[in-house]
Amino acid sequence: MxxxxxxxxxxxxxxxxxxxxxxxxxxxxxxxxxHDLVVEDYYQQELEFQKDIDKETNAHTLKTNIRWETTEAGVLLTFPPELDYKLIEGKVFLYRPSNKQLDFEIPISLSNHNLLIPDKRLLDGRWNITIDWSYKNNSYLFKQAITY
Missing domain, CATH: 1.20.5 (Single alpha-helices involved in coiled-coils or other helix-helix interfaces)
Structure with a gap:
């Protein structure tokens, strides 16, 4: 044919x-x-955006902001040493852009100025860390993209 x-x-x-x-x-x-690139409650978080900007502005007024470093035990967060750690409250949220099942949140409970996020909770790769915390009725926000 x-x-x-x-x-x-x-x-x-x-x-x-x-x-x-x-x-x-x-x-x-x-x-x-x-690949989940956005969170489930995207629109609700958009409404909270101005509050987050105000909290970040407050964080920039501190003498020293939160510092982080990777250690063998995990990620070590260091809160400002000039503040009384007993009065610090809040939560730490770790967001994994490539897999939302790995996202988790832990409350801030300090016995000194350091908070350790254990190695067993973190896989290698990129994490977005958001620390929403308050000290004496002032709210602060720390955001950082980290690679573990």
Whole structure:
């Protein structure tokens, strides 16, 4: 059977479209290609954005802000030494951009100016750390992208 050029072009288009559709469907249905780049309550967090800006501004007025460093035991957060650590309250939220199942939150409970986030909770890679804390009715916010 002889195929003319018009039929060959139609077959080529159908083949190309099938090839592209195969990859589109496989990428959108395969769970290993899921990348959650936003949080579930995106719009609620957007409404809180101005409060976060005010808290970050308060944090910049401190003599020293929160410092972090990686150690063998995990990530060590150091709160400002000029503040009384007993009056510091808040929470630490670690957000993993590539996998929302790894996100977690821990309350701040200090026995000195340091808070250790254990190594067993952290996988290697990028983490966004958000520390929402208060001291004597003043609210502060510390945000940092860290690579562990």
């Amino acid at each position: 002889k195929i003319n050029w018009g039929t060959a072009i139609v077959i080529a288009f159908i083949g190309f479209i099938s090839f592209i559709m195969y990859f589109v469907i496989s990428m959108s249905t395969d769970s290993k290609y899921e």
